[in-house]
Amino acid sequence: MKQLKVGLAAVLVLTLLMLTACGKSEQSANESKGSADKKLIDVKIALDWTPNTNHTGIYVAKEKGYFAEQGLNVEIVLPGSNSSMAMVGAGNAEFGIGVQESITQGRLQGVPVVSLAAIIQHNTxxxxxxxxxxxxxxxxxxxxxxxxxxxxxxxxxxxxxxxxxxxxxxxxxxxxxxxxxxxxxxxxxxxxxxxxxxxxxxxxxxxxxxxxxxxxxxxxxxxDYYTPVVISSEKLIKEKPEIAKAFMAAVSKGYNYAIDKPEDAANILIKAVPELNKDLVMASQKWLSPRYKAEAPRWGEQKRSVWENYSNWMFDHKLLEKKLDVDAAFTNDYLPKSN
Known part of the structure; x- marks a missing residue:
């Protein structure tokens, strides 16, 4: 009788364990399904040139899943016959890579683009x-x-x-x-x-x-102006600021990875664009990684004085018909508070 009770107790315990395990498995499956069902928002970023180490942080953010963590599905595209600035200004890409010179000239010609981050702190x-x-x-x-x-x-x-x-x-x-x-x-x-x-x-x-x-x-x-920079449109940052913040959170994480782990970051770029010269990518990444952030308090930080100095220089050299509204040309508002 004693053995029968022990046996029944063992069966009961085993049954409870099986039910608990099944419940957890079902819960895990439901959570995975919910995550899979959550649709990512499609966005494009147009490069300014063929892929190179200026762009590494973007490829890192895509490969490491940083964009997906922010709810974004990011497509990296080349500018083609139109410049990246023209694509962003026309709404054909949500983000792009540009340079301060072109943004300054473009804004005075009515192209509504804004710089969101300096990829490199100083002009190299x-x-x-x-x-x-x-x-x-x-x-x-x-x-x-x-x-x-x-x-x-x-x-x-x-x-x-x-x-x-x-x-x-x-x-x-x-x-x-x-x-x-x-x-x-x-x-x-x-x-x-x-x-x-x-x-x-x-x-x-x-x-x-x-x-x-x-x-x-x-x-x-x-x-010593910013070249290159990450750009977006006035329309997007006004109407969909959450997308701009999500995108820049992922990109910032990508560039900080490239700063901390240049060899790993170089390998990610090589994997994404295998036709690139591997030795050149690796050497370039090691040279550039400490220069992304330099002495700035965070990656991407832009100074008003840099925008003002260069636009004034352009105006003084008759490259601009009028002075730039500096405060409308760039913003640090979409960068993470710290990175």
């Missing part, structure tokens, strides 16, 4: 030339051929930094090389060109074709 661009050209200062531009893209801003920048050394801009020959490869152009057609060191400069190191680099920031603090 400048004029590069093979070392055997012996171009070490803006004074050395005299008698040389410059390969550019045909933008009025290029001539203004070259002339302004040459003026700091009493050099004559009229002695520079400008040639429009469009999207020609820097390395081909400086061997065949021109003496120097405008590059971003984080990509083309690092590539020169890897190719063992060293360059003399003349950074804009070495000659004028007004040329």
């Amino acid at each position: 661009s400048g004029f590069a030339s093979p070392v055997d050209k012996n171009i070490k200062t803006p004074k050395d531009f005299e008698g040389k051929k410059y390969g550019g893209y045909g933008s009025p801003a290029e001539a203004a920048v070259i002339e302004s930094i040459m003026q700091t050394q009493n050099a004559d801009f009229k002695k520079v020959t400008s040639i429009n090389i469009g999207e020609a490869d820097y390395f081909t152009a400086v061997k065949r057609d021109v003496d120097f060109s405008w590059i971003y060191y984080a990509w083309t400069g690092v590539e020169a190191e890897l190719r063992k074709e060293p360059v003399n680099m003349i950074y804009l920031t070495d000659y004028s603090d007004k040329l």
Whole structure:
């Protein structure tokens, strides 16, 4: 009789355990189903160029699920025949990658775009030339051929930094090389060109074709503008601010990951865009990662003085017909409070 009672008790306990387990399994299944049923909001971000390490934080946010955590399904697209700024301004993409110069000009032409974050805190661009050209200062531009893209801003920048050394801009020959490869152009057609060191400069190191680099920031603090930046439209941030905040929360997390783990971040970009040069991506990422945030209190933070200084410089050099409403051109309001 005693054995029978023990046996019945054991069966009862086992039954209760099975029922509890089944209940938990059903609850877990229902929770998973509920999560799966929660529809993500589709948004697009248009890049400014082919994918590179300026964009790593975006690819990290997508791969690591940071966008999904914020309820977003993000499609990364190339600008195609239209610029990223034009796509965002027209509502064909909710977000984009741009530069301060284009945003300044675009806003004064009625394109309603706003900068939400600085991807890199300082301007890492400048004029590069093979070392055997012996171009070490803006004074050395005299008698040389410059390969550019045909933008009025290029001539203004070259002339302004040459003026700091009493050099004559009229002695520079400008040639429009469009999207020609820097390395081909400086061997065949021109003496120097405008590059971003984080990509083309690092590539020169890897190719063992060293360059003399003349950074804009070495000659004028007004040329230390934000390039690139994350942009959106006035319409989106006004009508759907929660999407802007969710997007920037994920992007901020992505760039902070790239700051803390440059090699892992580089591998994520390589996985997403396998046609990229792996060695270049890895070297570029290591060079750029500490420069994303630099001395700023958080990634993406923008200063009013940077926007004001550069727009005033553009106005003074007759690149703008009127002064920019600086406070409408950028905002830090959609960045996380801390990151």
